[in-house]
Amino acid sequence: MAITSSKDTAISFGFLSPFLLFFGVFLIFPIFYSFYLSFFGSPTDYSLANLDFVGLANYFRIATDMQFWWSLGVTALYGLMSIPLGISASLALALLLDNKLFGKSFFRSAFFLPNVLDMLVVGVIWTLIYAPKFGALAQITTWLFSDDNFFNTTGLLGSPMTALLAVVIAMVLKGAGFGMVLFLAALQNIPEAVYEAADIDGATEWQKFKHITVPLLRPIITFMVITGVIGSLNAFTEIYAMTSGGPQVVIGGETVGSTSVAGYYLFKQFDAGNYGYAAAISYMLLIITLGITWLQQRFLNREDGKEVRK
Amino acid sequence: MSSDNANILEHHDRHTVKAQRVALFIILVGIMISLSYVISNQLFKFAVMAFSAYVTPESEKAVAEAGQLMQSMTVVYNGLAVVLTIVLTIFVVRKFLATEHVNRMAFIRRMTLYLALTIGVVVVLFPFFWMLCTAFKPSGQELVISKTNPFDIVPSEPTLDNFRRVLKVDAASKSMASVDAIEQKKNFGTYFLNSLLVATTAAFLVTFFAAMGAYVFSKKQLPYKQQIFMLLLATMMIPGMMFMVPQFFMVCKMGLFGTKWAMFLPHLASVFGIFMLKQFMDTIPDSLLEAAQIDGASEWQVFTVVIVPLALPIIMTLFLLTFLFHWSNFLWQLIVTNFENPLSITLPVGLALFRGQYTSELGLIMSASCFSIVPIAVLFLFAQRYFIAGMTQGAVKE
Numbered sequence: 001m002a003i004t005s006s007k008d009t010a011i012s013f014g015f016l017s018p019f020l021l022f023f024g025v026f027l028i029f030p031i032f033y034s035f036y037l038s039f040f041g042s043p044t045d046y047s048l049a050n051l052d053f054v055g056l057a058n059y060f061r062i063a064t065d066m067q068f069w070w071s072l073g074v075t076a077l078y079g080l081m082s083i084p085l086g087i088s089a090s091l092a093l094a095l096l097l098d099n100k101l102f103g104k105s106f107f108r109s110a111f112f113l114p115n116v117l118d119m120l121v122v123g124v125i126w127t128l129i130y131a132p133k134f135g136a137l138a139q140i141t142t143w144l145f146s147d148d149n150f151f152n153t154t155g156l157l158g159s160p161m162t163a164l165l166a167v168v169i170a171m172v173l174k175g176a177g178f179g180m181v182l183f184l185a186a187l188q189n190i191p192e193a194v195y196e197a198a199d200i201d202g203a204t205e206w207q208k209f210k211h212i213t214v215p216l217l218r219p220i221i222t223f224m225v226i227t228g229v230i231g232s233l234n235a236f237t238e239i240y241a242m243t244s245g246g247p248q249v250v251i252g253g254e255t256v257g258s259t260s261v262a263g264y265y266l267f268k269q270f271d272a273g274n275y276g277y278a279a280a281i282s283y284m285l286l287i288i289t290l291g292i293t294w295l296q297q298r299f300l301n302r303e304d305g306k307e308v309r310k
Numbered sequence: 311m312s313s314d315n316a317n318i319l320e321h322h323d324r325h326t327v328k329a330q331r332v333a334l335f336i337i338l339v340g341i342m343i344s345l346s347y348v349i350s351n352q353l354f355k356f357a358v359m360a361f362s363a364y365v366t367p368e369s370e371k372a373v374a375e376a377g378q379l380m381q382s383m384t385v386v387y388n389g390l391a392v393v394l395t396i397v398l399t400i401f402v403v404r405k406f407l408a409t410e411h412v413n414r415m416a417f418i419r420r421m422t423l424y425l426a427l428t429i430g431v432v433v434v435l436f437p438f439f440w441m442l443c444t445a446f447k448p449s450g451q452e453l454v455i456s457k458t459n460p461f462d463i464v465p466s467e468p469t470l471d472n473f474r475r476v477l478k479v480d481a482a483s484k485s486m487a488s489v490d491a492i493e494q495k496k497n498f499g500t501y502f503l504n505s506l507l508v509a510t511t512a513a514f515l516v517t518f519f520a521a522m523g524a525y526v527f528s529k530k531q532l533p534y535k536q537q538i539f540m541l542l543l544a545t546m547m548i549p550g551m552m553f554m555v556p557q558f559f560m561v562c563k564m565g566l567f568g569t570k571w572a573m574f575l576p577h578l579a580s581v582f583g584i585f586m587l588k589q590f591m592d593t594i595p596d597s598l599l600e601a602a603q604i605d606g607a608s609e610w611q612v613f614t615v616v617i618v619p620l621a622l623p624i625i626m627t628l629f630l631l632t633f634l635f636h637w638s639n640f641l642w643q644l645i646v647t648n649f650e651n652p653l654s655i656t657l658p659v660g661l662a663l664f665r666g667q668y669t670s671e672l673g674l675i676m677s678a679s680c681f682s683i684v685p686i687a688v689l690f691l692f693a694q695r696y697f698i699a700g701m702t703q704g705a706v707k708e
């Protein structure tokens with residue numbers, strides 16, 4: 001099978017063509033098409049036909065658009081909260097489950113289950129749990145303390161200080177099972193002999209965790225950081241379902257949404273019919289993503305000496 | 311003299327340690343009993359509640375009747391919970407007493423582990439249990455909670471009205487049916503079928519295309535094969551959000567806006583799928599393919615008779631994961647939905663629309679949510695092996 005003939009090539013191409021067709025049309029072409037669209041203005045009537053050519057105006061607008069830069073900041077904050085919290089929660093669950101246990105597969109499935117459920121629905125349920133006055137959290141805190149507690153009057157989603165954290169908590173609880181399974185698989189690959197050797201040398205539990213477990217879990221942590229970054233840039237549904245970008249705060253004369261992440265801001269612009277501007281924003285986000293990916297490739301992978309996705 | 315002293319001290323120490331262990335154990339048993347009773351009581355009560363709501367025919371007094379039925383079965387679910395808790399307690403205490411003194415600390419540690427895991431499961435799954443319970447609460451009663459025990463969240467007077475209303479099979483909707491056929495079609499039965507159709511078609515096509523593509527990347531010759539593969543992998547790094555605007559324009563220009571085709575057409579090329587299947591196909595020995603070719607199998611037969619059956623588990627996994635992706639692909643489905651046409655509304659979009667209309671009707675929103683959550687949870691129960699294996703595929707391969 002080593003000799004490449006034109007017939008082989010034709011057959012290979014035949015097998016690959018349905019995939020390549022959709023790949024080219026819907027994944028490669030849009031990268032260029034988006035760039036093209038970013039030079040056009042926004043129709044006043046939501047029509048797609050009569051877009052005016054505006055040159056670089058959209059990009060100039062981005063440079064001075066406080067809302068956009070704010071949303072990037074919120075996205076960064078979202079990532080900075082959800083990635084470490086997500087990794088810690090998954091690792092904690094994995095360490096708990098990495099024992100000989102009766103009913104281990106039950107616990108594993110139970111923690112994993114929320115992962116497969118629809119993000120929007122989970123977001124809606126959590127909104128109602130957090131809701132002041134009638135939410136589950138408000139009811140429990142009212143019973144424990146009094147009517148006049150924060151969860152009952154404002155609710156976690158009602159205050160700009162806590163809204164983003166509340167979204168993060170809901171999403172960490174939804175997603176923890178995924179990381180847990182990854183960590184669990186890696187933990188079970190660590191040979192018992194390594195720990196025994198450390199025991200002989202008189203290592204404490206903490207030392208064993210820090211110097212054996214964590215380094216061996218590094219590829220998984222790298223993977224979770226990469227997917228976490230992409231997840232933060234993609235974050236939309238959870239924000240749409242839980243806060244709609246709010247609650248609003250006024251900073252320096254500009255009203256901004258305290259949970260308005262970049263993905264949500266992009267959707268807002270798109271929804272308002274600012275198609276050209278939305279295309280320009282997606283291009284900016286694409287460039288930022290590529291920059292972050294490049295940084296990650298350089299720093300995270302050099303430390304491990306191996307690629308996670310390979 | 312001094313050695314005597316040491317002995318007494320040691321003896322004394324051992325006593326306090328023993329007492330501490332027993333005290334710790336008693337505290338843990340206390341926590342266990344309360345957890346076990348609350349959880350089992352709520353689960354049994356839920357079963358009784360669902361049964362009562364189901365058997366009570368639709369009528370004006372249905373809520374009260376179902377409540378009475380539940381009342382009459384209070385003994386059953388409370389009794390079952392008590393029996394279960396007692397059995398569990400006896401089992402644990404006997405096990406503790408049978409454990410030698412030196413091993414008791416380890417026993418206590420294990421018990422703490424189980425309790426921590428149980429609390430974890432409760433925290434993670436509580437939202438969904440709460441959803442199920444609220445879905446059975448009669449309209450206007452969602453806010454009423456038991457003043458004595460906020461952990462008693464299963465309603466005492468259940469009803470199926472919420473489900474009837476989201477399916478539009480209740481009396482009010484029926485009388486309206488003749489007036490407005492389109493409005494009547496906007497119910498969660500329709501949305502469910504739409505989602506099912508979209509997700510199944512997409513999953514089938516994606517899996518089919520990805521299997522053929524992965525076969526080429528794994529086993530066949532193609533000029534620039536490596537370069538093409540790297541290009542595929544590179545696109546995986548781009549957040550999907552970036553494709554929203556151009557893909558929307560393309561779909562609209564193709565005249566597909568508001569159709570079911572628009573829901574999945576742009577997502578038919580799954581790079582993740584190619585990657586996952588190729589990883590697996592690389593482990594199939596070439597000699598098998600050569601043997602088939604010597605036997606006179608055509609290229610297509612090699613693929614369908616040798617490759618596909620061998621890779622079937624991983625193909626199943628990809629099918630399920632793709633199904634799931636399209637079941638929850640909210641943003642894209644939202645922007646290409648034509649809200650005038652009930653046949654193009656899928657579950658997540660339907661829920662978002664519905665929530666806007668009935669902001670304060672918790673019971674309705676929760677029963678609508680069930681249409682998305684419950685089928686997937688059941689599917690997960692039966693196929694969890696595929697889900698867990700597949701979702702972790704890309705990561706653990708080093």
